[in-house]
Amino acid sequence: MTMELLDRMTTEAERAAQPSLTMVVSRRAQISPRIVALDLVPDGGATLPAWEPGAHIVVHLPGGLERQYSLCGDPDDIGSYRIAILREDDGRGGSIAMHALAEGDTVDVTLPRNTFPLEDSESSLLLAGGIGITPLIPMAWRLAREGTDFRVVFAVRDAEDARLARMLPSQAEVDIRISGEGNRVDLPALVKELPANTAVYACGPSRMLDEVASWGFELQRRGGAVHVERFEASAETLAGIHVAGDTEFRVTFSRSGDTVTVGATETIMECARKLGKIVESSCEEGYCGTCETDVISGTPDHRDDFLSDDERASGETMMICVSRAAGGGDLVLDL
Ligand code: FES
Secondary structure: OOEOOOOOOOOHHHHHOOOEEEEEEEEEEEEEOOEEEEEEEEOOOOOOOOOOOOEEEEEEOHHHOEEEEEOOOOOOOOOOEEEEEEOOOOOOOHHHHHHOOOOOOEEEEEOOEEOOOOOOOOEEEEEEEHHHHOOHHHHHHHHHHHOOEEEEEEEEOOOOHHHHHHHOOOOOOEEEEEHHHOOOOOHHHHHHHOOOOEEEEEEEOHHHHHHHHOOHHHHHHOOOEEEEEEOOOOHHHHHHOOOOOOOOEEEEEOOOOEEEEEOOOOOHHHHHHHOOOOOOOOOOOOOOOOOEEEEEEOOEEOOOOOOOHHHHHHOOEEEOOOOEEHHHOOEEEOO
8 A cells, every 4th residue: 555644744842842823813714504714814914934735733722722724725825824624513622612713813823734745746636525625725726836637526515515615726627526415426436547647635534535545556556646634533543542452551751751551441642641741632533643752662552543654663653642552561752
């Protein structure tokens, strides 16, 4: 499988040294009943750092909530950052808090980071499910400006959510499939008809992404590649966060020297927080990469959706929201 997740975000130690930006909501647009788009401009008029398609920011919300959102505006617009938020009524409150923001409110955000970069390719397919269109919108702008061959396939639940496609550049060839109208994307047919040397960029529900990720070997054989960004954990990852037979293990946090025992049904992140450590997180389900932490010694039992096979094998970092110690051994982490 060729699922490339390149240009890894910085790890916890590096992130701690990064400045954040205070931003003002300059425009709030209700795209659909469930989706709002916010334009954020720097408080005080500072110049914003440039970013590349696929980048995201982490928004710090009141009450310590942090949420990661892809930048979904035109990447050549350096005056503002645009994000779009799907309201999840059964979520942990982050999207509700984001929907409550009004024009003029301020929020702190991190600098843009990119774990889903656009790469040189003869032709590209941008494949989105619902709010997963957001990181692909700047890619479409960039590809349209470059004159590179690309098309967008956008699967949505209803016509209201399809309004997100209005953020795409007018040059984009867009195939919108509305499942509520019985018009679903036929993924097996789609991969068969892809021309050689096509790079696929996909973001959406894990069911879709699991199938797209499985195309990697076939597309690589045809000179292409698959790049996936997840907004939710795969069923396999969720089922594997705690499994029968998990045992306790010890973790030492090198910066304080504290050692804790992580119980069979606990996570390293939970134990770190009990000690009062500030641990940056977003998904807490192993797919966003926010909690990536350097491993100083010991062997992780990786249970995330984020690291590549090579990164897992290196054992240099781990996602402390889900991953554990292999064989119940000890870990020393840079935390
Ligand atoms: S918080 Fe998202 S991978 Fe750990």
